[in-house]
Amino acid sequence: MVDPMLDDLTHIDRSDYSLAYLVGTILAGCLLPISGSLVDRFGARVMMPVAGVLLGLACTWMSQLESLASLYLGFLMLRCFGQGMLPLFSNWLIGEWFQKRRGLAIGLIGIGGALSTMTVPVLVNQAIEEFDWRHAWMVLAILSWILMILPPLCLIRNRPESIGLFPDLRFSKETMNPSAPPEDESAWTRAEALRDPTFWKLLTVCTTSALVGTGLMFHQVALLGAHHVSRDYAINLISLQAGAGVASTVIFGYLTDRLPAEKILSLSMLLLAIDTLLLIYLPAPSMAILYAIIMGMFGGVMRTAGQVTWINFYGRKNQGAVCGAALAFMVVASGLGPLPLAWSEKQTGSYNLGLWIFLLLPILSGLCVWSARKPVKPTTANR
Numbered sequence: 411m412v413d414p415m416l417d418d419l420t421h422i423d424r425s426d427y428s429l430a431y432l433v434g435t436i437l438a439g440c441l442l443p444i445s446g447s448l449v450d451r452f453g454a455r456v457m458m459p460v461a462g463v464l465l466g467l468a469c470t471w472m473s474q475l476e477s478l479a480s481l482y483l484g485f486l487m488l489r490c491f492g493q494g495m496l497p498l499f500s501n502w503l504i505g506e507w508f509q510k511r512r513g514l515a516i517g518l519i520g521i522g523g524a525l526s527t528m529t530v531p532v533l534v535n536q537a538i539e540e541f542d543w544r545h546a547w548m549v550l551a552i553l554s555w556i557l558m559i560l561p562p563l564c565l566i567r568n569r570p571e572s573i574g575l576f577p578d579l580r581f582s583k584e585t586m587n588p589s590a591p592p593e594d595e596s597a598w599t600r601a602e603a604l605r606d607p608t609f610w611k612l613l614t615v616c617t618t619s620a621l622v623g624t625g626l627m628f629h630q631v632a633l634l635g636a637h638h639v640s641r642d643y644a645i646n647l648i649s650l651q652a653g654a655g656v657a658s659t660v661i662f663g664y665l666t667d668r669l670p671a672e673k674i675l676s677l678s679m680l681l682l683a684i685d686t687l688l689l690i691y692l693p694a695p696s697m698a699i700l701y702a703i704i705m706g707m708f709g710g711v712m713r714t715a716g717q718v719t720w721i722n723f724y725g726r727k728n729q730g731a732v733c734g735a736a737l738a739f740m741v742v743a744s745g746l747g748p749l750p751l752a753w754s755e756k757q758t759g760s761y762n763l764g765l766w767i768f769l770l771l772p773i774l775s776g777l778c779v780w781s782a783r784k785p786v787k788p789t790t791a792n793r
Contacts (some may be wrong), residue, residue: 412643413631414543422478430478431628434485435745439738442494443600446734454499455567459477461499464491471550473544494741496558497717498734504722505729506569507584509577510667517663519654520713531648554699561760597727598787600735601607611720611782613736615675617743618775619712620680622768625747626689626705633751633761634701637692647702654706655713663714671719672782678711679776686769 414681416427449457468487469677475481500519506513530550603609610645626633634644665672685704692698754764 412628413678414538418472418482418543419476420740422481425752425756426478427481428628428748429588430481431485432749434482434487434747435489436742437486437746438488438490438494439741440777441490442498442738442741443731443734444599444638445490446730446732446737448730449499449502449734450728450730454503454708455562455568457495458562458566459559459730461491461495462554462562465496465558466551466554468492469554470548473547473551489741489745493744494754495736498730498737501717501721501733502569504718505726505733507579511578513666513668513714514660514663516718517661517666517710517714520659520710521614525656529649529652531645534719535645548664550613566667571675587761598724598732599728600731602787603724603732604735606785608723608782608785609736611779612620612675612723613739614741614775614778615679616712616716616736616740618771619678619682619708620740620744621747622686622771623705623708623712623747624744625749625751625764625768626685628748629751629761632755633689633765634692634695634698636761637689637695637698639695639698643695644698649697650699651702651706651709654703656680656706658707658710666715666718671722671784672779673716674711674715674718675779676776677783678708679772679779681708681711682772683769683776686765688774690769692732707773716726 412424412427416422416424422430428729445457464487468491471480471487472484475484486757501516501740504512504516504519533549537549567573570579598606605770629645630648631641634647636643639647662674682706685701688697688701688704692701720733720736750767751761751764755761759762
């Protein structure tokens with residue numbers, strides 16, 4: 411979507427576009443803690459349709475934009491109602507409905523995200539080729555309204571207790587496996603979580619993932635094009651990437667319930683570092699296939715361990731508020747992602763300087779999270 415819009419909106423260059431994305435994302439990130447508190451209060455059954463209506467309106471706005479100012483507002487709405495609220499609300503549901511099998515559950519749900527990554531870019535590209543980018547935005551608006559208004563209202567229930575069940579679809583507390591965590595998981599408040607060092611160690615991985623991952627995806631066509639990979643081939647690689655993501659999401663979801671979260675998250679940083687290095691020294695255009703597979707595996711880790719760890723570490727009761735605070739940082743980081751690469755290309759004529767900076771971040775984050783451990787909430791007597 412980026413290149414066709416820039417080709418048409420000739421008064422907006424790639425740096426302008428990236429800066430608008432950054433500012434809109436930062437402002438959207440500031441609103442996410444509020445969204446987290448709202449979903450704790452009203453539940454996903456109400457909040458997801460609200461987000462669906464607003465996201466459709468945001469896509470409609472993007473289809474009509476002409477000026478740089480309208481682009482800023484469009485990105486604010488897209489990042490707030492789409493990539494901000496929707497993952498927060500869907501992960502909130504997983505946290506409420508599952509306990510022992512959260513990792514596997516979020517891995518299975520993540521298949522939908524991977525499949526959408528596989529199909530939506532192709533659909534959007536076809537709409538652009540058949541009509542133009544404005545019509546493609548309208549297609550996304552209509553899909554948002556169809557999929558995200560009535561289905562949640564009809565199918566979603568906020569908590570298993572509301573229909574006489576317990577997490578993991580248990581009919582009573584007594585049927586819980588003794589090895590599962592206790593029913594009354596530690597209920598950390600947002601303020602308590604923010605004072606915990608482990609929160610910030612986890613956040614280094616999630617923000618690095620958001621910043622570097624978004625930057626690479628945002629400029630993927632151009633980055634691969636620098637190694638003589640055609641635009642159509644680069645777009646088609648997204649489907650391969652999503653396919654690898656489907657398989658790895660299930661695998662890492664299963665492993666998240668059984669292995670230490672800090673080790674899995676460290677692995678995600680290793681995968682991201684390898685992929686960044688490939689973009690600097692891609693030996694041949696055909697090696698772009700390896701890049702896509704590794705990126706898909708990286709996405710699988712972040713869709714599972716990167717999401718469910720917050721709930722496992724800090725409990726169900728205030729998970730919207732805690733996850734909303736973490737997601738605010740992640741959304742801001744994702745907004746920063748495209749800018750270093752755009753700046754690098756504009757100043758030096760190459761993306762390599764930005765890629766070297768990106769390579770350093772996952773290495774440092776992987777080392778930081780390796781020492782993280784599940785926190786123990788301090789008692790009143792210890793304060």
